[in-house]
Amino acid sequence: MRRRFVIEAVMVATYGHLLVPSRPVEYIVPYSTIAELYDMKDGADPVMEDPSDDKHVKEKIGELIAFFEDPLNKKKIEKALQVPWRQSSPLLLNENIQFTVVHALDNAQYGELFDPIETEVLLSGxxxxxxxxxxxxxxxxxxxxxxxxxxxxxIDDFEFAVEEGIEPEDMFEQRDL
Structure with a gap:
């Protein structure tokens, strides 16, 4: 069974260990975080403090952009963007990693506490x-x-989340106690 996580696209490019999980993983990525990759790759602001790390991460961002722009993946993404909250068909990176792009919408419900990207991530979750x-x-x-x-x-607890994790239904049961 694949472990599912909502994540910003840039974090997948930034943290290499997310691309070598110990078991199959599905990353659910709000589309706006993919659009943000273009700004990060070409922007003057560094993504990482160390110049060599920044160069490496920007290369990885470029690779991730190329993955999402692959004609088959692009077609799946464009189909998902036609309806709010629609999810794309799985985009397979390899046998252990698949992406699902969600057309998340910021509904301003949490606008005072969170920026639009954060809001889309939390609403997707x-x-x-x-x-x-x-x-x-x-x-x-x-x-x-x-x-x-x-x-x-x-992110530092990624291996725990993949290997053991806490099932959502367990989390809600504990809250009701």
Whole structure:
């Protein structure tokens, strides 16, 4: 069984270990985070502090963009973009990794606490009842403080999330106690 996670596209490019999971993984990526890749790749602002790391990550971002622009993948993505909250058919990177692009929409429900990308990530996690993977401590803290009913893992806990994790139904049962 594949473990599913909602994640921003740039994090997949930034954290190489996400591309070599110990078991099959499905990354659910809000489309707006794919669009953000183009700005990051070509923008003047560095993605990473170290210049050599920045160059490497921008190369990986370019590879991820090329994957999403592959004609078959692009067609699947464009089909998903026709209807709000539609998910693309699986985009297979390899035998252990597949991507699903979701046409998430920021409904301004959490607009004061979260930026539009964060809102789409958290709404995708809630709507699809899928855990979120993030490296942004402040985002994680705001989710907890706002008591948003979504499961989140720090990128550093990726292996735990893949190997053991906490099933969404278990999380909700514990909250009801």
């Amino acid at each position: 809630m709507k699809l009842e899928t855990p979120i993977l993030s490296d942004q401590i402040e985002f994680q803290e705001r989710l907890i403080e706002a008591e948003i009913p979504v499961q989140i893992y720090d």
